[in-house]
Amino acid sequence: MSDTFFYYPDIRENSQLSEEESRHCIKVLRMKEGDRLTITDGKGFLYDCILVEAHPKHCMVSIETENFRDKSWNFNLHIAFAPTKNMERNEWFVEKATEIGVDEITPLLCRFSERKEVKSERLRKIMVSAMKQSRQTVLPCLNETIPFHEFISMPFSGRKFIAHCYPTEKKRLTQTYKKGEDALLLIGPEGDFSEEEVQKAIEKGFQPISLGENRLRTETACLVACHTVHVLNQLEL
Amino acid sequence: MSDTFFYYPDIRENSQLSEEESRHCIKVLRMKEGDRLTITDGKGFLYDCILVEAHPKHCMVSIETENFRDKSWNFNLHIAFAPTKNMERNEWFVEKATEIGVDEITPLLCRFSERKEVKSERLRKIMVSAMKQSRQTVLPCLNETIPFHEFISMPFSGRKFIAHCYPTEKKRLTQTYKKGEDALLLIGPEGDFSEEEVQKAIEKGFQPISLGENRLRTETACLVACHTVHVLNQLEL
Numbered sequence: 001m002s003d004t005f006f007y008y009p010d011i012r013e014n015s016q017l018s019e020e021e022s023r024h025c026i027k028v029l030r031m032k033e034g035d036r037l038t039i040t041d042g043k044g045f046l047y048d049c050i051l052v053e054a055h056p057k058h059c060m061v062s063i064e065t066e067n068f069r070d071k072s073w074n075f076n077l078h079i080a081f082a083p084t085k086n087m088e089r090n091e092w093f094v095e096k097a098t099e100i101g102v103d104e105i106t107p108l109l110c111r112f113s114e115r116k117e118v119k120s121e122r123l124r125k126i127m128v129s130a131m132k133q134s135r136q137t138v139l140p141c142l143n144e145t146i147p148f149h150e151f152i153s154m155p156f157s158g159r160k161f162i163a164h165c166y167p168t169e170k171k172r173l174t175q176t177y178k179k180g181e182d183a184l185l186l187i188g189p190e191g192d193f194s195e196e197e198v199q200k201a202i203e204k205g206f207q208p209i210s211l212g213e214n215r216l217r218t219e220t221a222c223l224v225a226c227h228t229v230h231v232l233n234q235l236e237l
Numbered sequence: 238m239s240d241t242f243f244y245y246p247d248i249r250e251n252s253q254l255s256e257e258e259s260r261h262c263i264k265v266l267r268m269k270e271g272d273r274l275t276i277t278d279g280k281g282f283l284y285d286c287i288l289v290e291a292h293p294k295h296c297m298v299s300i301e302t303e304n305f306r307d308k309s310w311n312f313n314l315h316i317a318f319a320p321t322k323n324m325e326r327n328e329w330f331v332e333k334a335t336e337i338g339v340d341e342i343t344p345l346l347c348r349f350s351e352r353k354e355v356k357s358e359r360l361r362k363i364m365v366s367a368m369k370q371s372r373q374t375v376l377p378c379l380n381e382t383i384p385f386h387e388f389i390s391m392p393f394s395g396r397k398f399i400a401h402c403y404p405t406e407k408k409r410l411t412q413t414y415k416k417g418e419d420a421l422l423l424i425g426p427e428g429d430f431s432e433e434e435v436q437k438a439i440e441k442g443f444q445p446i447s448l449g450e451n452r453l454r455t456e457t458a459c460l461v462a463c464h465t466v467h468v469l470n471q472l473e474l
Contacts, residue, residue, distance in 0.1 A: 072450035092329060099457045100449075134451040174471040212337075212467070213309035214371040220336045227461060230449070231468040234411040 005132040006039040007139070011047055015061050022059040025051065037061065042131065042139030044070050071138045073101050076158060076182035077229055080106040080151060081222045082189035085114040093219040094123050097226050098130035098140055107145040112191035117145055148197055152204045158182025162206040163221055164198050170208040173225060179233050185209075185225045190218055242369040243276040244376070248284055252298050259296040262288065274298065279368065279376030281307050308375045310338050313395060313419035314466055317343040317388060318459045319426035322351040330456040331360050334463050335367035335377055344382040349428035354382055385434055389441045395419025399443040400458060401435050407445040410462060416470050422446075422462045427455055 006021050017025065025031045033054045039047045039061070046067045053060035079102055083090045094105060107118050124142055131139050159181050161173065177183060186193070186201060193201075202208060211224050243258050254262065262268045270291045276284045276298070283304045290297035316339055320327045331342060344355050361379055368376050396418050398410065414420060423430070423438065430438075439445060448461050 096457055096460070099451060099453055100461065101451060134453060136451055172471060174468055175473065212471070214336060214338060214373055216336050216371060220333055223333070223460070224337065224464060227464050228468050231411055231465050234409060234449070235472075236412065 005046075005135055005137075006037055007042055007128050007132050008039050009041050009043070011039050011041055011049075011061075011063070012045075015052075015063070017059040017061060019057050022055060022057050025059050026054055026056040036064075040132070040137040042128070042137070044068050044137050046137050069137050071101065071103075071136065073230065073233060075180055075229070075233060076103050077101070077226065078104040078106065078156070078182075078184040079187065079222055079226055080108050080184065081187040081218065082108045082110045082113045082148075082193075083115045083118045083145075084190060084218045087115075087119070089217070089219040090115075090118060091123065091126050093222045094142070095126050095130045096223050098127045098136075099134045100223070100227050101136075101230060102140045102226055104141045104143065106143040106151065108151055108186070109145055109147045110189050111148070111194040111197055113189045114191075115189075120144065148193075149200065152186075152201050152206065156182075156184045158184060160184045160186075160201075160204075160206040161209045161225075162186040162193065162198060162201040163209050163211050163225060164188060165192050165215065166195065166198065168208065170210050173209045173211055173228050174232065176207065176209065177229060177232055179235060179237060183229055185229075187218060187222045187225060242283075242372055242374075243274055244279055244365050244369050245276050246278050246280070248276050248278055248286075248298075248300070249282075252289075252300070254296040254298060256294050259292060259294050262296050263291055263293040273301075277369070277374040279365070279374070281305050281374050283374050306374045308338065308340075308373065310467065310470060312417055312466070312470060313340050314338070314463065315341040315343065315393070315419075315421040316424065316459055316463055317345050317421065318424040318455065319345045319347045319350045319385075319430075320352045320355045320382075321427060321455050324352075324356070326454070326456040327352075327355060328360065328363050330459045331379070332363050332367045333460050335364045335373075336371045337460070337464050338373075338467055339377045339463055341378045341380065343380040343388065345388055345423070346382055346384045347426050348385070348431040348434055350426045351428075352426075357381065385430075386437065389423075389438050389443065393419075393421045395421060397421045397423075397438075397441075397443040398446045398462075399423040399430065399435060399438040400446050400448050400462060401425060402429050402452065403432060403435065405445065407447050410446045410448060410465050411469065413444065413446065414466060414469055416472060416474060420466055422466075424455060424459045424462060 049061040285302045286298040
């Protein structure tokens with residue numbers, strides 16, 4: 001089994017790799033005909049393959065064995081966040097969240113958002129790369145950017161949380177989230193959610209939470225929320 | 238109290254701000270004489286001050302009140318890691334670890350290290366900035382780079398862990414670390430610690446641990462280790 005996975009969502013229908021993956025195979029890894037490679041379709045399947053045609057633009061592979069290997073956590077984790085002005089910080093968050101484990105990411109458009117749109121294609125590429133590098137088989141879903149008020153009205157079956165910095169009474173995420181629960185967490189922009197947004201979210205069933213004493217940057221708060229849920233799920237109760 | 242803290246380690250001896258902080262005061266924040274600012278010395282003290290001379294290169298302040306406000310965690314957390322080839326990933330780690338909370342960071346020189354030195358001054362600046370931005374009063378200590386074998390022989394009073402990816406028996410950090418314990422965690426380079434390094438560390442009292450199922454990049458593993466200890470300390474037992 002090769003070290004890093006390859007990603008090819010249509011492997012079952014078509015045994016020719018994409019131009020990008022082919023280039024990676026031949027030019028970067030200098031693979032030759034007969035070499036083995038491990039391909040994931042990003043939907044949980046892992047294919048042990050043999051390179052049958054080593055072409056720098058369109059490699060052909062043949063599937064030897066096929067296995068289903070689900071994600072390593074048994075809950076649904078959805079982070080919805082207001083992207084930061086600095087795009088690198090958003091890229092960093094999606095990379096790290098993918099490595100650690102997340103099911104769904106939704107960019108939100110909030111009252112105090114400093115960024116109105118994200119380059120989804122670029123973020124998806126980073127997520128694919130992080131999935132392959134961390135040897136996972138399921139690609140998290142990156143949704144399109146959606147206005148805050150529209151998003152909080154959508155159905156979600158699980159616990160719903162909104163992290164904010166206003167000095168009102170709220171529990172720590174570590175004190176209220178319980179192992180095994182599906183969770184949706186909202187993280188606000190650099191200037192926080194507006195008080196009205198917090199209020200509306202509470203009306204829609206979101207529980208206000210704190211992520212700790214220190215004031216965290218948006219992308220740090222996103223990652224802290226994501227990883228906190230994982231740690232709580234690793235505990236033996 | 239102003240939003241972001243200012244950092245001035247010698248405030249008690251000298252009421253003139255550094256050129257950098259003065260510029261920030263006057264040129265970025267456009268502060269005027271009589272304005273209030275909050276200064277930390279990075280050693281736990283917080284000074285509520287008044288700007289008495291608004292000079293773009295050497296502001297003068299007078300201290301109004303002084304408070305001691307310790308770090309928000311009651312354990313000692315030391316992360317020693319092999320810096321990655323890509324310097325940005327190291328910068329990212331020290332920024333995020335400072336925001337979340339760390340006491341000491343030590344860059345290690347390992348058998349498979351791809352980077353032999355780090356720009357300590359630049360990393361320290363990033364840590365100062367993260368401390369101020371997250372409104373903390375204690376600056377974590379960044380040690381000089383040290384060879385692995387020298388480092389593991391140094392005394393440390395607390396639990397000592399080494400994270401590695403070899404398929405030997407090891408516990409998860411979440412299953413062995415206990416709330417309140419001081420902890421020193423070793424995180425290896427991109428190519429992992431050598432088997433000999435792992436063995437030597439074990440002989441020196443380090444416990445081998447896993448950080449989870451997914452293969453994490455060095456800087457992600459550092460942050461996951463750091464944040465795991467914080468989450469476990471937030472639990473009500």
